[in-house]
Amino acid sequence: MLVYGFSSGLPAALLVGTLTAWLGEVGVKLATIGVLSWIGLTYAFKFLWSPLVDRVKLPVLDRLGRRKSWIVLCQAAMILSLLAIVTTDPTQHIARFAIFAFIGALASATQDVAIDGWRIDVADEKTPVELLSSVYQLGARSASIVGGAVALYLAARMSWPTVYLVMAALMAVVLALGLGAPDTPRPDSVKASALAQPGEVNPRIRAFALLIVGASWTWAIVTLVMFMIGMLADLPPGAVRPSAGDFLKNYGWLIITATVFVPLAVAAFINRMKARGQNVQTVEDTTRSGARTAANHLYGALIAPLADLAERLRWGVLLIIGLILTYALCYNVWASFAYPFYLDFMHYSKDEVAFASKIFGIIMSIVGVSIGGYLFLRIGRFPTVLIGAILPIFGNFVFADLADGSPYIDMVLHATRLDLLVQAFGGDLRMARLLLAICYENISTGIAGAALVAFVSGVVSKKYAAVQYSVLSSMTFLVGALMRAPVGEAIPIHGYGTVFRWLSLAGVIAILFVLLEWWRTSRLAAVAEPGHTGEPG
Secondary structure (H helix, E strand, O other), rough: OOHHHHHHHHHHHHHHHHHHHHHHOOOOOOHHHHHHHHHHHHHHHHHHHHHHHHHOOOHHHHHOOOOOHHHHHHHHHHHHHHHHHHOOOOOOOOHHHHHHHHHHHHHHHHHHHHHHHHHHHHHHOOOOOOHHHHHHHHHHHHHHHHHHHHHHHHHOOHHHHHHHHHHHHOOOOOHHHHHHOOOOOOOOOOOOOOOHOOOOOOOOHHHHHHHHHHHHHHHHHHHHHHHHHHHHHOOOOOOOHHHHHHHHHHHHHHHHHHHHHHHHHHHHHHHHHHHOOEEEEOOOOOOOOOOHHHHHHHHHHHOOOHHHHHHHHHHHHHHHHHHHHOOOOHHHHHHHHHHHEEEEEHHOOOHHHHHHHHHHHHHHHHHOOOOOOHHHHHHHHHHHHHHHHHHHHHHHHHHHHHHHOOHHHHHHHHHHHHHHHHHHHHOOOHHHHHHHHHHHHHHHHHHHHHEEEEHHHHHHHOOHHHHHHHHHHHHHHHHHHHHHHHHHHHHHHHHHHHHHHHHHEEEHHHHHHHHHHHHHHHHHHHHHHOOOOOOOO
């Protein structure tokens, strides 16, 4: 499990995080880096193809085991992807570079699906799933340090292609070690789905609902891919690349509608039919096939969780989705530009950034998560969620101050006498500014992250807990990913400091959603109190 956790964490660190340091160093435009960050959406939406991993039997490799066959295939694909990246110059062939990175991210996300299934399958009384999950997290966290801090440390002493070659070799070692892991046999038959029971809408209606949702998702994905091609492909003489800002303005809201609100509307319509008893099954559906199972899985991943939310929360689901879409926006958007900011704009060394961001920063994130958990126990759900929405806004202003020469950070260092302490130990005030900024940012976002996880966990129902959590969590990445390309376009024009301040406005929107949802749930709680009569006005 430790090996599989490491295998899961390493490519994510290399392809979503560290890759931006390489691209920034060689002069790739920030708007292009923002577009490339969209490959991270493969991790958010991996639940879409998880039925394939669960049901499809791979030729030849299947002898390794039901889960291991997919894990080995994905690990091999990741190794080949890293080797292909090594042989590609991003300044000359950015489109090819992006394709290889996307293949690696897709393989990594698919591997995560297989590893999650393996962890559940092999758990028993001696090695419960909780223990395996803890070991998995240890491996993943270790890999994030290797793919982040260690990779930066190596990059200060060798070329980036050589660093990624070393990481590809490390993945090959991981693949070899994983071959000895146990696996479970493939089920002999397809189990009946809960969707086969009487009272559920019939398969024809479910298929029609999937067609609508699938078409909207397909349109959104094709639109994103076509824009990526326009941004990354070689242009003929005289041609102009599309504007990321124009794309967001014209298509951003449509993409969110297609991937979030169209499925929600379809789910609400399904609820209405079930409530009226229209097009529902009166007897159990006895059809058993891989195709029906896959269709039921997609329905259970895309529509059923939202139908449950809409049924339980009614119009309140719109507030919750708005909160989730905007909650992490003010700090998620700029994550892809952190390394270019530290290394290329602020001119910190790779060793300094490796320590500050990937070692000290991880420790501060753990502190923030711990504080967030304590606050939930101490002051309750919505006060903690509100604090988590407010604190990261000031983190943006801290980084804006760092970008503008650190006048206010220096005031804090002087007022707390930390500047004297740093000088007494022969430290660098410039490094102290970075550490202070990262300290506040990571503690505040750690609190916010813990608050969001706890909030989403409280929203989901037990019946659809895992799937609803995956769907709602994926929404936190969507808006941030869409905004990265225009933000990368804006930074060279307006500067980091100004863009940091602009992004803080997104945090204000999140605060409004938190307050509205707090007000809504408070009214519902008041109505539910014994002795209360009437409806809320």
